[in-house]
Amino acid sequence: MHELSIAMAVVEQVQEAASEHGHDAASSVSLRVGELAGVVPDALRFSFGLAAAGTVLEGARLSIEQVPGRARCDSCDTEWATGVPPSLWCPECRGSAADLVSGRELRIAEVRWTAHDDLPVSALHHEES
Template sequence: MHEMSIAMAVVGQVEEAAEAGGARAVTLVRLQVGELAGVVPDALAFCFELACAGTVLEGAELVTVSEAGRARCADCPAEWAVGMPPRLCCPDCGRAGGVELVSGRELRILSVTWEDDPDGGPGRTREPISEEA
């Protein structure tokens, strides 16, 4: 299950940033997941919880923000939602060559919220901590 390797990579990157920022506890991680990234959100959430155990992220909430897959035709001005399974032929001119995916493959940490006040005061949010997970 590649969701576990993704979860471990996200936890590793967030843990590194949180430690550098003096975090006491990470409470929330927002992750952008493209429709075409091949990630099952429920499986990722399960794996994320397991990967967080024993780290500064233990108990953190994972919020996934879905990004629709979109494509653009190189031969005409058309841009469209590709859906699942992806429709990679231009709906306007019918051409399949030169189709460019413009969104939907993202896997990006959007923001992280952590507590850094030793008295349990409000945490802070850092956006983004990295380009790709």
Template sequence: MHEMSIAAAVIGQVEEAARAGGASAVTTVRLQVGELAGVVPDALAFCFELACAGTVLEGAGLVTETVAARARCGACAHEWPTGMPPELCCPGCARATDVELLSGRELQIVSVDWEDGPPGPARARTREPISEEA
């Protein structure tokens, strides 16, 4: 199950950013996951919860946003949703030789919500965008 290694990579990147930002706790991590990325969101959420134990992310929620797969034909510039499995023959001109996948392979940390400062009742919440891919 490669979702565990993905969860570990996400947690590592978020921990690094949280430490640099002075966070005491991470509350939410938002990811974009392309429908062609080969990631099962429920399995990723399960692995994320397990891998967060004992880290600054313990108890954090994982929010995944599915990104639909889209393609464009280089010959006629037609764009279409490819679906899963991807349909890479242009529905506009029936060519399959010059097709570009525009989206659907994403696996990216979009944002992280955390609490600033030392643990305690007077913590501020901060939302930090992280643009690195997991």
């Protein structure tokens, strides 16, 4: 289950940011996860609870924004939703040369700290393709 390794990486990055900025607890963390990233949101939520135990994220709420997969045709510049499994044939010209525009994201979008300031920190980003 690679969701556990993803959850552990998120916790590690937030722990590092907490120590850098003097925070001792977080109330929530938000992730942007592409539908083509191969991540099962429920498994990630479960794994996050395990990985967060005993850290600044223990008890924090995890929210996951699913980013839809989108592709763009190299020939006619049409853009479309890929779906899962992804359809990479252009619906307009039937061309097969497409670039993925979105859907592979895996990024920390926001962390909310519970300390004295409770301000969001959006400078944490982690992407995997």
